[in-house]
Amino acid sequence: MILRENMLEIRDLHASINGKEILKGVSLTVRDGEVHVLMGQNGAGKSTLSNIIVGHPAYEVTQGSITFNGKDLLCMKPEERAHEGIFLSFQQPVEIPGVSMVNFMRSALNAKRKYQGKEPLAASEFLKLVREKRKIVELDNKLANRSVNEGFSGGEKKRNEIFQMAMLEPTLSILDETDSGLDVDALRIVAEGFNKLRTPLSSAIVITHYQRLLDYLKPDAVHVLINGMIVKSGGPQLAIEIEKRGFDWIKEEVGL
Amino acid sequence: MSSERQYIDLYSEYREVINEHSAPVMNALREDAFTSFQQLGFPTCKVERYKYTDVDAAFAPNYGVNLKRIGFQVNPYDVFRCGVPNLSTSLFFMVNDQFTDKAVTRPQMPDGVFIGSLCQAAMESPDLINKYYGTLARARKDSINSINTMLAQDGLFIYVPKGVVLDRTIQVVNVLRADMDLMVNRRVLIVLEEGSQAKILFCDHSIDDHEFLTTQVSEVFVGENAHLELYELEETHVRSKRFANMYVDEARNASATIDSITLNNGLTRNRTDVSLSGEYAEINMYGCVVADKEQRVDNNTLIDHKVSNCQSNELYKYVLDDKAVGAFAGRVLVREGAQKTVSQETNANLCATKTARMYSQPMLEIYADDVKCSHGSTVGQLNDAALFYMRQRGIPEEEARLLLKFAFVGEVLDSIKLEALRDRLHFLVEQRFRGELGKCAGCGPNACSTR
Numbered sequence: 271m272i273l274r275e276n277m278l279e280i281r282d283l284h285a286s287i288n289g290k291e292i293l294k295g296v297s298l299t300v301r302d303g304e305v306h307v308l309m310g311q312n313g314a315g316k317s318t319l320s321n322i323i324v325g326h327p328a329y330e331v332t333q334g335s336i337t338f339n340g341k342d343l344l345c346m347k348p349e350e351r352a353h354e355g356i357f358l359s360f361q362q363p364v365e366i367p368g369v370s371m372v373n374f375m376r377s378a379l380n381a382k383r384k385y386q387g388k389e390p391l392a393a394s395e396f397l398k399l400v401r402e403k404r405k406i407v408e409l410d411n412k413l414a415n416r417s418v419n420e421g422f423s424g425g426e427k428k429r430n431e432i433f434q435m436a437m438l439e440p441t442l443s444i445l446d447e448t449d450s451g452l453d454v455d456a457l458r459i460v461a462e463g464f465n466k467l468r469t470p471l472s473s474a475i476v477i478t479h480y481q482r483l484l485d486y487l488k489p490d491a492v493h494v495l496i497n498g499m500i501v502k503s504g505g506p507q508l509a510i511e512i513e514k515r516g517f518d519w520i521k522e523e524v525g526l
Numbered sequence: 527m528s529s530e531r532q533y534i535d536l537y538s539e540y541r542e543v544i545n546e547h548s549a550p551v552m553n554a555l556r557e558d559a560f561t562s563f564q565q566l567g568f569p570t571c572k573v574e575r576y577k578y579t580d581v582d583a584a585f586a587p588n589y590g591v592n593l594k595r596i597g598f599q600v601n602p603y604d605v606f607r608c609g610v611p612n613l614s615t616s617l618f619f620m621v622n623d624q625f626t627d628k629a630v631t632r633p634q635m636p637d638g639v640f641i642g643s644l645c646q647a648a649m650e651s652p653d654l655i656n657k658y659y660g661t662l663a664r665a666r667k668d669s670i671n672s673i674n675t676m677l678a679q680d681g682l683f684i685y686v687p688k689g690v691v692l693d694r695t696i697q698v699v700n701v702l703r704a705d706m707d708l709m710v711n712r713r714v715l716i717v718l719e720e721g722s723q724a725k726i727l728f729c730d731h732s733i734d735d736h737e738f739l740t741t742q743v744s745e746v747f748v749g750e751n752a753h754l755e756l757y758e759l760e761e762t763h764v765r766s767k768r769f770a771n772m773y774v775d776e777a778r779n780a781s782a783t784i785d786s787i788t789l790n791n792g793l794t795r796n797r798t799d800v801s802l803s804g805e806y807a808e809i810n811m812y813g814c815v816v817a818d819k820e821q822r823v824d825n826n827t828l829i830d831h832k833v834s835n836c837q838s839n840e841l842y843k844y845v846l847d848d849k850a851v852g853a854f855a856g857r858v859l860v861r862e863g864a865q866k867t868v869s870q871e872t873n874a875n876l877c878a879t880k881t882a883r884m885y886s887q888p889m890l891e892i893y894a895d896d897v898k899c900s901h902g903s904t905v906g907q908l909n910d911a912a913l914f915y916m917r918q919r920g921i922p923e924e925e926a927r928l929l930l931k932f933a934f935v936g937e938v939l940d941s942i943k944l945e946a947l948r949d950r951l952h953f954l955v956e957q958r959f960r961g962e963l964g965k966c967a968g969c970g971p972n973a974c975s976t977r
Contacts, residue, residue, distance in 0.1 A: 324918050325917075325918075326914060327914070347917070347923070348914065348917040348918055349917045349918075349920050349921060349922050349923065351918075352917070352918055352919060352920035353920050357918075357919075358918050360915065360918075363915070364909075364911045364912050364914075364915040365912075366909075366912045366915070366916070366930070366933065367933065368930075368932070368933025368934060368936045368937065369912075369916075369929050369930065369932075369933045373929065374916070374919070374921070374929070375919075377916075377921045377925055377926075377929065378916070378919040378920045378921050379920075381920045381921055381922055381925065382920045385920075417933075418915075434919060438919065438920065
């Protein structure tokens, strides 16, 4: 029996962008080893919540708190949050022409090692690690030699996100619609890759519109975000029900 | 007119001394240049090609001039290690405007090739020098040309005779060296005869912590079927001011690549004019500028398509930090009858701070109707989305900025055909962005203290 501690605690979070309030009091607790799913219609605030957890500078937190393993997350820089073990698989991974995947990954990994008080990884060890990890998501070696995401197909970009996750070994991964735009084979590769990377203590927040990803991931809890608030939470069954019935019945239930 | 006076007085008083310590071929053009300088004066910002650089202010201070050609007691090997070593080049040194051959074992050159003092060459082979000297620069009314022609007593002559192919890169290290604030007037003449090939790398350095004002006029002749690669790398210091005019003429089937890289400087004003005079000539011009503090870099180019079937390709990239000011004005002229011209011009710039300024002016002037020409310019900031993506992966903000800047200029560096130089420049540029350049490049301790 593993003693599960609270990894992420979000308390009454209010947040806005350009003066417009998007989150209106979100509370969520994710314990070690748990997979939580966030569902909701477009514009409900799912991506806003994930962006705030990783410290995107465009969003302003007006009220509430987020702690991560007991530390106040909101006063940390994005890179510090990454070093603490938080990883976001971007809904739209960014292309960075001229920065090679290898340089990018090496800088990221060595920055984390420095934060942990470890020596930078030797070039040979680093390349060995790249070879090992890219197999997990069947990422072509050619892609690893290119500029970050440049000329990658939609599916390759998503696989590249999971590859980076494999390299950085986060304790909390946020998958923001990682399944969107993937064909069934790519979805399987990404989901199985993600499962291979899970440890008893690693957790995830998964944003998705579809049950098919959850078939692989076996979540512990499902939350429905409507209009900037979590209005309903439940077990895996809730996602199946939403797939069948949509969101209207929930809105009615909570009187929205 | 204000700071011209001291140069007019200087020439009037010392013309005999100047002539005495130079060669008759060079002296022959001085009086004309003097007259023209008196007429032109220094250009004000109202002169189109000088609107981004205050020439008068740069020439106003009182600099020493070494008219009597007193040799500087300096062994370049002792005081200087260039940041581009191990290129297995044929290495030459210039100290200020003087070619130094005493301290250097002269590399072996094929028969007929000359690399050495322009003044000496003008004494020994006046007919050869007379055929080229001043012929390109003279036709342009330009104050820098005039003052340089009026005062320059020596410089460099590179001559590659017909059909000779130089495999090894010729590396010329220009060292600015003085015990007082100094004005240097350097003249460069490069002649590649028909069918010859050469790769030339200039590295400009200043090793003493004094004000330097350099004027340099280069005339470059690329003969029929000749191929030239010319790289200019400036790594001077914040107290250096450089006014360099280069005139290139390409004959039929000639090709040239001109790479101008400014990594460290005070004020730099490069004017580069290329004439495509023979059909099927080709020019590739690249520029890379990295400037911060209050450094200023102004590149002003003209590509003149005089005849049909020529190609030109131009790409300049600037990264400006702090209060740096950059300017790029590139004019491509396609003359009447220059049909089938293919020309592309791009200037892309990154202002990494709110206080950095960039002036970009691509110009395309076409008088022919069957051509393919494009030009474009961008001025922007670092991509915020990319920056955040990198930080989310744990790359510290400063490091992420550095990687993005480095990626931005990478396109220009990758155009460098000399592999060793390309690799070295990647290294130097990265160091430059990290603010580490100058501490370890082997320059004198004084130069470093100005960083």
